[in-house]
Amino acid sequence: MTKAIKAWDRLSIARMIDRPNAEDYIKLIFDNFFELHGDRYYGDDKAIIGGIGKLENTPVTIIGIQKGKNLKENMERNFGSPYPEGYRKALRLIKEAEKFNRPVICFINTSGAYCGVEAEERGQGEAIARNLFEISQIKTPIISIIIGEGGSGGAIALACGDRVWALENSVYSILSPEGFASILLKDSSKAKEVVDVMGITAYDLLSNGVIEKIINEPTGGAQTDIKSVANDLKKSLISEINDLKSMDVNELINQRYERYRKFY
Structure with a gap:
């Protein structure tokens, strides 16, 4: 793929139903x-999967926002839009990782946190804010990877670690282009007209310092050769985790603080 591809085309690839998901x-x-389940408060949100695995020989905690690949799977996963219990489950696993000194790797693919009444009743805003507050002080390395859509606070709740990467055809934004057009132009159908000025592509994000790395994809998107993309991602993760683990904990947290402080 090349940088010249238009933002709308990248967004279309990011939203493809057959785009590889976190589980892939x-x-x-x-x-x-x-896999581990439940937030120990309310229930188990299937829009977020998480558990323990090994990255080569290193035990790690893995968390992913999970979309489905057909209607049945998407209904089970709430179309990748987590409830508060999903974010609380993620935080529980991250704090467990800190206790046992395991690095954390997050895969993000969501149009945003679920905005239904029941989610608000169970404290959606507080759950996202709590993740931001707690993760900023976690004493173990955290790498977050945008693999499809990274929408609003629903994405940033798991994308506030030491490194944030993005697949070449992924997008990351404060809201969808449809929402942007609806607010500013009073017409959501004009999303295609505003997407270029939003700066949501991986290349925009890299140039603005929002992410540190772009993971290349083959022509047509990651689904055309997921094994190659996964292999490149694995090599990058192994190298970066080794570097982050070698850092003093206080230095790690200070660098994380400075990373996000520069956006204010």
């Missing part, structure tokens, strides 16, 4: 993955 990458990159 987990199966190809990690060994002995064991």
Whole structure:
């Protein structure tokens, strides 16, 4: 793929129903993955999967926002839009990783957190804010990877670690182009007109310092050769995790603080 591809085309690839999801990458990159369930408060949100596995010989905690590949799977996964209990489950696993000194790797693919009444009743805003607050101080390395859509606070709740990467055809934004057009132009059908100025592509994000790395994809998107994409991602993760683990904990947290402080 090349930088010249238009933002709308990249967004269309990011939204493809057959685009590899978190579970696809987990199966190809990690060994002995064991899924854990529940937030210990309300229930188990299937829009977020998480557990323990091995990255080569290193035990890691893996968390992913999971979309389905057909209507039945998407209904089960709430179309990749987590409830508060999903974010609380993720935080529980991250704090467990800190206790046992395991690095954390997050895969993000969501149009946003679920905005239904029941989610608000169970504290959606607080759950996302709690993740941001707690993760900023976690004493173990965290790498987050945007693998499809990274929408709003629903994405940033798991994308506030030490490194944020993005697949070449992924997008990351404060809201969808449809929402952007609806607010500013009073017409959601004009999304295609505003997407270029939003700066949501991986190349825009890299140039603006929002992410540190772009993972290349083959022509047509990651689904055309997921094994190659997963292999490149695995190599990058192994190298970066080794570097982050070698850092003093206080230095790690200070660098994380400075990373996000520069956006204010």
